[in-house]
Amino acid sequence: MKRRTFRVEAAHVNRALGEALAAELGVPREEAARLVGVGAVYVAGRRSRDAGTRLTAGQVVTVVLEEGGQSPLAAAAAPALALRVLHEDEDVIAVDKPAGMTAQPTEGRVGDSLVDKVGEHLKRPAGLVHRLDRETSGVTVFGKTPRATTALAEEFREGRARKRYLAAVGPVSLPSEGTIDLPLSKDPSRPGRWRATRAANGIPAFTRYRVLHAGSDFCLVELLPQTGRTHQLRAHLTALGAPILGDKRYGGAARAGGLPAPRCLLHAQALELGHPGTGQPVRFEAPVPEDLARFFEAARVPAPLGAIR
Structure with missing residues (x-):
């Protein structure tokens, strides 16, 4: 599994999660918002699906960038497996x-x-x-x-x-x-x-x-x-x-x-x-x-x- 973790410092305090994530990863805000939406982002150890969440000082943000050799965005786009x-x-x-x-x-x-x-x-x-x-x-x-x-x-x-x-x-x-x-x-x-x-x-x-x-x-x-x-x-x-x-x-x-x-x-x-x-x-x-x-x-x-x- 490949992940990226950062601590919320002064530059990100009170910023929206999606905005801060885009800045940290160097990706467009739309891509950052999609990562949040598919459940790949955790704030203070808890999954967050709201890109508009406001960050506070000292919070630790973790994003899963790859699992099993696959991007979480690609995994989310794959057809859902039916329950048998x-x-x-x-x-x-x-x-x-x-x-x-x-x-x-x-x-x-x-x-x-x-x-x-x-x-x-x-x-x-x-x-x-x-x-x-x-x-x-x-x-x-x-x-x-x-x-x-x-x-x-x-x-x-x-x-x-x-x-x-x-x-x-x-x-x-x-x-x-x-x-x-x-x-x-x-x-x-x-x-x-x-x-x-x-x-x-x-x-x-x-x-x-x-x-x-x-x-x-x-x-x-x-x-x-x-x-x-x-x-x-x-x-x-x-x-x-x-x-x-x-x-x-x-x-x-x-x-x-x-x-x-x-x-x-x-x-x-x-x-x-x-x-x-x-x-x-x-x-x-x-x-x-x-x-x-x-x-x-x-x-x-x-x-x-x-x-x-």
Whole structure:
């Protein structure tokens, strides 16, 4: 992410935000106003969408100039991603999160997050109980009432929620199935990354896996995380020498077998848990997105469906 921060000094006191921003960035006032309008500007730590806001001495102004290699103005001009509802009843809503959408609002976010989209759909705040990385697609559930949200959160906290992910990785020699038992810790040499190793004092993390296709150009794997750690699947596969294709942060290749990997090709395909209203087990499944489906088609193997084994 690329950003610019400045403190309001005498020259900008009582000036309009858009005017001060234009002067600081050396851009036309119209462009500065557009940056404010798309939510890329923060005053004293809070997003401001009013270019006419008057500034006071000592305030800190931050503007997001680039995120993920893209200008916030270009991101705002891109077509909005539609909400894909997989299931909805009086207690829960399950949606298929598209790749590229953040799970919840962050300071660097200039577009809509998934929790925003679901809230708009429900016409009230949605109960977020778990998160997928921005580039990861697939099943995400929300509670529609405080009681349902609490019950769903407990399913994840107590480890009763079962998850199946699918991923395309580079060619690697692995047993047909197994368990990755490697603790996770933040990588001090690479901010934003986690490392899976016994050499550091990390937190326990367990991932069961099954190889669906082993080829000379790429492999397809089914991943069944037994714990829910940040970047767990990405770090575990990297530790095995098989970073997920398209995962720039962990060194995944951008192409394999003549096929492009435009993003981290990780998909949360299925989720099983107890329904917050009935207590009965339910399963939600999200279709494999086109970018990952191309690899399954090239390998001529079907994506797993049905109960999580």
